Amino acid sequence: LRSVNNHPGYRLLLNTLGPAENFFPRIPGVTAGNFHMWARKHKDFELYGCDIITYASICFLWQQNKFLCGGRGRFEGLTYIAIRATLCPKHSHVAQEITTHRARFPKPIWQYKLLTVYGDNILTTEGDEWKRFRRITAPAFSERNNKLVWDETVRIVRDLFAQWGSLKEVSYEHAVDLTLPTALFVIGVAGFGRRMSWDEDDVVPPGHKMTFKASGVFTRLAWPLWILRLGLTEHHRTVITAFDELEAYMHEMIRERRSSEKKEERYDLFSSLLDANEVEEEGQVKMVDTELIGNTFIFLLAGHETTAHTLCYALALLALHPDEQETLYQESKRLVPGDQLPEYENINAFSYCLAILNETLRMFPPVHSIPKSVAEDTSITVINVAGDKVTIPMPSGSNISMHMPGLHYNPRYWPDPYRFNPKRFLGDWPKDAFLPFSAGPRACLGRRFTETESIAVLTMIVLNYKICILEEPQFAEESPEERRERVLRSRSGVSMTPVRVPLLFKKRV
C-alpha cells in the first residue's frame, strides 16, 4: 500500500480480477464481485473521490491465467496492485501516455493467452512481433473493404427481409438471434470471402463435418481449449469440432487461393492478407500460414460478437425510445428516398445513425477493461474531488486497466450519463472520453468495419420496419422503468452480453 501512497480503492483479501471474477459474489473486504465494473460504473470513483482507484489484495487468484490458459502470472511481493483509471487522455497527460506509449505501458500479453488458439496474432503480441503483424494487417482494412462491408451488409439484410416475406410483424424472443447471424455473415464474406445464407438447410461439403457457417460458433470462445477438449458437455464437443473445422476451412481457402490460375480482385480481409503475403520481404514470406490463420481468426473473433451485441443493444434502445427511432427514420428517409438502397458513397451523411451507434457503445461498451502494464517506475498526478493534487506512484510491474464503464458514465464528460441521448454525439463531444475501441497505436483496427456494418443494418431495418418491444403477458403489469431494466439487463461474457431482448418488427406501410 505504501508503494502506491495508500491511494484509496479496493482492499481485498482475494484478488479475483480476470476470468475468476465471474465466479465470486461481492463480499466487502474479500472480493470485488461478479461483473463489478459494470455494476458499479462510475460509483467507485465517486466513493473514493478520485478518477483513479487502486486494487490491493493479499491473496492472488491471478495465477488463474496460468492455470486456465498457460499464461504467465506476475507476483509483486505480497500485494497486487491494479490501477483502474477512468481518466480520459485530454485531462491527463499520463493517461494519454498510457494509451500512446507502448514501450512504457505495454500490453500484459500473458492475459491474452486464451486468444492464441490458432497461434500468435496482432491482438496477443507486443513489441516487434506486434509491429510486424500490424504493418501487414492494417492495409487490409481499406476503403475497398469498407465498401464491401457496406454492400454485403445491405445484401444480407435484404435477404433477411425476403425471408420475412409479406409478414406484417416478425418477432424475436431474443434479438441476438437476429444480430449474431447477421454479424457472422458480414464478417464471413467481408473478412473471409465466404458468403453464407439465412437458409438453414446448408449442405456440409465433402470432407467436412460442419458447414463453414456452423463452425462460426467457435468465434464465441469462452473456455480454454484444454477444458473444451475434455468434452464435458455436448456444447463443448460441438465447439471443439467447430475449432478443427474452422482451421480446416482456412487451410483450404489458402490452398484454393494459391492454386487458382487467375486471381480475381477481392477485398475481403483474408484475401488481402494472402495477396500481401505473396510479396516476399528479404527473401521470406511476410507471414507463415499459421500466422495468417491466427490473424484472420482474430478478425473473426474480434468482429463477430462485439458487433452483434452492440447491434442488439442499439435495436433495444431504439425500441425503448420511439422518438429517437423516429428521428433516425426521418434521416434515413431523407438520405435514401423511394425504393432506393443506401449507398456507401453517402455514408458520412448518416450522422444521426452514427450518433445512435456511439451512444450505444458509450452506454454498453462491449470491452470493459483495457489492461496495460507498467514497464518502468513512474507516477500519475491527478486532482481529486476535493481539488487537491494527488500523486500516485506506479511501480514497475503493476497493472493498470482503463475502466470503460467508469469513463463512459463519468458525469464530468457525459452529463446525465444514464440517459440515452444520441444528440450528445452531434457537434462537439469529448472524443477522448469515449474509448470503446481503445486509443493510440493499439486501437481497434475494425472500428470503421463496425461503423459501416452498423449504419447499414440500422438504416435498412428502420426504413422498412418499426422496432418495438415484444409485448408478453407475464410482463403486462411492469412499469416503464422495470421494462427498461429488464430489456437492457446484461451479463459478462467474451464481450458484454444482453440477457434477453424480445423485439417485434412491424412492417412500415
Ligand code: HEM
Ligand atoms: C463493436 C465492435 C468492436 C469493439 C467495441 C472493438 C473493441 C476493441 C478494443 C477495445 C480493442 C483493444 C483491445 C485491447 O487492447 O486489449 C480492439 C482491438 C482490435 N480489434 Fe476491435 N472492436 C470491435 C470490432 C472489431 C472488428 C469488426 C474487427 C475486425 C474485423 C476488429 C479487430 C480488432 C483488431 C485486429 C484489434 C487489435 C489491434 C492491435 O492490437 O493492434 N475489431 N478492438
